[in-house]
Amino acid sequence: MNIARRIAVTWLVFGVAALLVCVAAPLVGSTSIDFWRVFDSSVPFADNTDAQIFFVARLPRVLAGALVGSTLAASGVVLQALLRNPLATPFTLGVSAGAALGAMLALTLDVPSGIAGFSAVPIASFAGSLGAVGIVYGLARARRRGLSTNVLLLAGVTLNSFFSALILFVQFLSDFTQTFRTVRWLMGDLDVSSYAPLLAAAPPIALSFAAFAVLPRRMNLLSVSDESAASRGVDVHRTQRLAFLSASLATGAAVSLGGPIGFIGIVVPHLIRLMVGADHRLVLPASAFGGAAFLVACDTISRTALAPLEVPVGVVTAIIGGPFFLWLLIRNR
């Protein structure tokens, strides 16, 4: 089939699917609301409780899920292409460990309030992720002109362990409540009750997605080999830098918003590749939309499965994602 048409169909199908999930999810919850009443314009907003629950109480959380899920899945795709390894995740290169360290320090030191109205934990976690990215990037560039993907991988894995050890050490010294809050943060949580945190996380994510837009064709060539990409006119070093920095920035922002929610960055791209093939011009947009739909769906389960108790969404994605992924593995062999 014509490639342009396949790209258009992919955007349309996965875009509509993500939109449907995002509209349906806020209808589900402890108080049941009616779709038609939510969008009934004859009732003023102040008197329309269904619309208030939809737009004020539930939609911010759903949009946070869409933003985080979309970012983690798309960043997973980009890093898998960069490292030429389908098992890479957005957290492989140390971003989430840096973010966790930052968040934990803010939680443990009990930083009272944030800067300019933003709360301290997301800021600290975003700063931590940028610190980790900086260290890994510096190490990978230190020995040669380009970006050594081997050093990238080893430095990322090592940094993950090192930061985890630091986190454990500080927790060992902390009291119960602080430790509990840190553990709770590590489980991932989309408990967003206003639009402000979304607006804070959106700019770095938007910037990264703009970079993602120019990457897909180059990622196809890069995932064959550096040499064949270079022999076809791709600036390999610049593409690697752009891929690494944009995926890391986006992941850092997503983690500062929702915590390190696992499995999306690997399960969604895999599932998408089974549906659309390997061409990154299809895989990347489909994963971005698919990641949004997947996380919003998981978060809806986390809100409702044991209501009024909320299961941390990271636990839900892992419980659903893990066995599903194993099933994919055996099914493929």
Added chain:
Amino acid sequence: MSEPGLGAEDAFFSFPGNPLVVNGVSARVPRGGLAGILGPNGSGKTTLLRLLGGLLRPSSGRIVLDGVDLQAIPRAQIARRIAVVPQETQLAFEYTVLEMATMGRYPHLGAFEVEGPDDLEIARDALRATGTDHLALRPFNTLSGGEKQRVVIAAALAQKPDILLLDEPTASLDLAYQLEVRSILQTLNREQNLTIVVSTHDLNFAAGLCRDLVLLHQGRVLAAGTTEAMLEPALIRKLYKVDVDIAANPRTGHITVVPLSRVSEPSHHP
């Protein structure tokens, strides 16, 4: 000076912290030529080929394409002139054969341009030229070594280059595939006037394919000239430390090289 063709002019190259891999090489292949870089393992063949393809920059000296220094030509423009076929291709993702061939169109498209029907037709033609059109929808990773090599050559042809550089094109192929790759390359050279340079350590493959040879020994040119002049016992003895018998095969007309024995090196065994 500005004769059409691709050449190295006193080119040097070393990887950081290592001895020189290419040590002052001058050699050129004219437009429409079919040349081989012949030498033992570690003689610098692959590095010289990558220098010629613009994938590495010489630390001194230059690579010259039709009289112009390769460094003065933008990356994408080089890619429209020179295609490189690496020794081995392993994919991390399941691209189809047609997708692999279509990737060759990259240097001809704008940043957000999508391959159109013309590009797909060029990719299909390239697959036909290498006898792999029937595999178009198969995942690349499920092909045999010989089929993979032909598809990678097709992807390079889809670039529509004037010059094709191949690194050890038969290194991992059995005899039947070696002959097939040879005949594909000969046809491309004859019918499309494609300039071809292969690096190889295989004397008989070089003898059956190339018109000219550059003998590379420890990063230096040992000798260069026509295949008949180069495949000569004394030169091969110097190049490979092996005594050989050379005869023209009465049925193919090609020179055939029969290795006899390894030359003992008394200096290493006092």
